Amino acid sequence: MLLPFDYVRARSREEAVDLALRAGADGKFLAGGTDLLVRMHDRQLRPQMVIDLKGVSGLQGVSCCDGEGLVIGAATPLNRLIRDEAVRSKYGLLAEAAHTVGSLQIRNRASLGGNISNASPAADTAPALLLYEAEIVTWGASGRREIPVGEFFKGPGATALAEGEFVSQIRLPVLKERSYGVYLKLGRTSAVDLAIASVAALALEGGEVRIALGAVAPTPIRVKEAEAILRSRKDEGAIREAAAAARRRAAPISDIRASKEYRLEMTEVLAARAIEQALAGLAAGGR
Amino acid sequence: MLHNIRVRVNGEWVEACVPSHRRLLDFLREDLDLIGAKEGCGGGECGACTVLVNGEPINSCLVLAVEADGAEVLTVEGLGDAKDLDPVQEAFVQNSALQCGYCIPGMVMSAKALLIRNPNPTRDEVVEAISGNLCRCTGYARIVDAIMQAAQAADAAGPAPAGRAAGHAPAAEVSRAGGE
Numbered sequence: 001m002l003l004p005f006d007y008v009r010a011r012s013r014e015e016a017v018d019l020a021l022r023a024g025a026d027g028k029f030l031a032g033g034t035d036l037l038v039r040m041h042d043r044q045l046r047p048q049m050v051i052d053l054k055g056v057s058g059l060q061g062v063s064c065c066d067g068e069g070l071v072i073g074a075a076t077p078l079n080r081l082i083r084d085e086a087v088r089s090k091y092g093l094l095a096e097a098a099h100t101v102g103s104l105q106i107r108n109r110a111s112l113g114g115n116i117s118n119a120s121p122a123a124d125t126a127p128a129l130l131l132y133e134a135e136i137v138t139w140g141a142s143g144r145r146e147i148p149v150g151e152f153f154k155g156p157g158a159t160a161l162a163e164g165e166f167v168s169q170i171r172l173p174v175l176k177e178r179s180y181g182v183y184l185k186l187g188r189t190s191a192v193d194l195a196i197a198s199v200a201a202l203a204l205e206g207g208e209v210r211i212a213l214g215a216v217a218p219t220p221i222r223v224k225e226a227e228a229i230l231r232s233r234k235d236e237g238a239i240r241e242a243a244a245a246a247r248r249r250a251a252p253i254s255d256i257r258a259s260k261e262y263r264l265e266m267t268e269v270l271a272a273r274a275i276e277q278a279l280a281g282l283a284a285g286g287r
Numbered sequence: 288m289l290h291n292i293r294v295r296v297n298g299e300w301v302e303a304c305v306p307s308h309r310r311l312l313d314f315l316r317e318d319l320d321l322i323g324a325k326e327g328c329g330g331g332e333c334g335a336c337t338v339l340v341n342g343e344p345i346n347s348c349l350v351l352a353v354e355a356d357g358a359e360v361l362t363v364e365g366l367g368d369a370k371d372l373d374p375v376q377e378a379f380v381q382n383s384a385l386q387c388g389y390c391i392p393g394m395v396m397s398a399k400a401l402l403i404r405n406p407n408p409t410r411d412e413v414v415e416a417i418s419g420n421l422c423r424c425t426g427y428a429r430i431v432d433a434i435m436q437a438a439q440a441a442d443a444a445g446p447a448p449a450g451r452a453a454g455h456a457p458a459a460e461v462s463r464a465g466g467e
């Protein structure tokens with residue numbers, strides 16, 4: 001059972017912003033509901049007004065391409081992304097990361113916009129979005145903004161969104177080079193669990209290797225220090241150094257899922273594995 | 288706040304007036320007396336509340352009834368009854384794939400969704416398809432056996448739509464991304 005609230009399905013961006021501004025702290029946006037409704041069920045949140053974004057134009061589906069990269073509607077369920085040919089062929093790391101979220105039932109509802117708006121340090125799609133250098137398109141009282149994903153996350157549960165502002169789209173810039181991405185997620189169980197630690201690595205044909213971490217800092221983070229080590233050298237020693245650099249950037253907490261020490265240890269292990277596998281994948285052809 | 292909704296439940300259009308906070312699960316169980324879907328956790332973890340919305344399995348504890356306005360909902364009651372079981376249900380009976388039965392309507396609906404999408408799943412694909420459904424008594428081996436058997440019964444999935452579920456490799460403890 002849920003406590004009573006009012007539900008409105010917004011028909012336009014303007015209406016959504018307007019409703020949210022009027023409701024203030026009592027209002028909550030709704031996409032797939034796989035996070036919001038759980039918190040409402042557990043009485044952690046008691047919004048008076050729930051504003052459904054799923055009917056707002058531009059918030060559903062994936063559009064591609066014409067050298068413009070990919071535009072993903074914020075309310076698009078993860079399973080639609082995972083099954084989308086353009087995502088799979090060019091941005092495979094995002095598809096694979098999305099596939100590790102929850103269960104099939106959860107992924108049929110859970111949206112990409114909801115995954116990042118939650119701003120959980122463990123949000124599984126965040127490391128991939130960091131590595132593809134996504135732009136978060138938002139709508140709010142002052143109109144449209146584009147926020148680089150690296151500036152979107154502000155802390156556990158905190159984002160750059162202003163009051164009444166919502167994510168309308170996620171834009172992935174064109175990747176001209178071939179690439180190969182790997183997402184390694186360590187959970188307590190093989191499905192339906194949040195990450196204890198996760199590492200994404202993206203190897204690009206031009207020689208760059210990008211690395212991001214999840215669940216081991218207040219926000220998902222990209223580790224440029226580790227990337228710099230791999231710019232000129234990609235031998236075993238360099239991979240070890242890069243993994244150690246990733247560990248130094250991590251600042252995890254202890255919680256019911258794992259201790260801080262275990263998270264640090266696993267960050268280094270997973271980083272080395274992810275880099276190795278990404279380089280091997282690229283060498284074998286990439287995408 | 289009240290909403291007039293129209294939902295096609297097990298093939299029949301139902302019109303109702305529901306408050307905003309009515310979950311699809313409660314709408315089915317309390318208003319329509321379809322008590323197959325169960326509430327285990329109420330939080331998306333157990334899958335006992337699984338029903339199909341527009342052919343896809345979802346947790347009905349995490350969907351508002353008003354969100355289902357205009358949608359097609361299939362519950363276990365829509366599959367078959369004691370006299371005329373769906374091949375999936377039949378296979379569960381034949382394989383003794385149930386004990387207390389609490390999780391079974393959800394399991395059966397997840398299985399049904401899989402077979403609609405993919406009439407010839409591998410064992411791994413079956414495991415993946417039910418990984419959002421917990422069973423605390425039967426053990427999963429018999430349930431997987433039952434679903435594999437149902438797949439073999441040719442008419443199990445009814446008219447199967449084209450295209451297979453993509454990208455559903457079984458999740459491993461450390462799941463890895465990759466591709467060709």
Ligand SMILES: Cc1cc2nc3c(=O)[nH]c(=O)nc-3n(C[C@H](O)[C@H](O)[C@H](O)COP(=O)(O)OP(=O)(O)OC[C@H]3O[C@@H](n4cnc5c(N)ncnc54)[C@H](O)[C@@H]3O)c2cc1C
Binds near residue numbers: 029034116332
């Ligand atoms: C059983 C279970 C397992 C889970 N497993 C995982 C997992 O493995 N990995 C993982 O990362 N997550 C997991 N989650 C969390 C959740 O499912 C995901 O974060 C999901 O992507 C959230 O998306 P949603 O559309 O359902 O969000 P909602 O619940 O609709 O919204 C989440 C939050 O974001 C806000 N919001 C939603 N959309 C927007 C928008 N467009 N603009 C601004 N704000 C918005 C809402 O107000 C709310 O505060 C799990 C949840 C459950 C219940």
Ligand code: FES
Binds near residue numbers: 326332
């Ligand atoms: S009751 Fe819905 S998932 Fe447990």
Ligand code: FES
Binds near residue numbers: 422
């Ligand atoms: S048969 Fe009892 S929970 Fe599955």
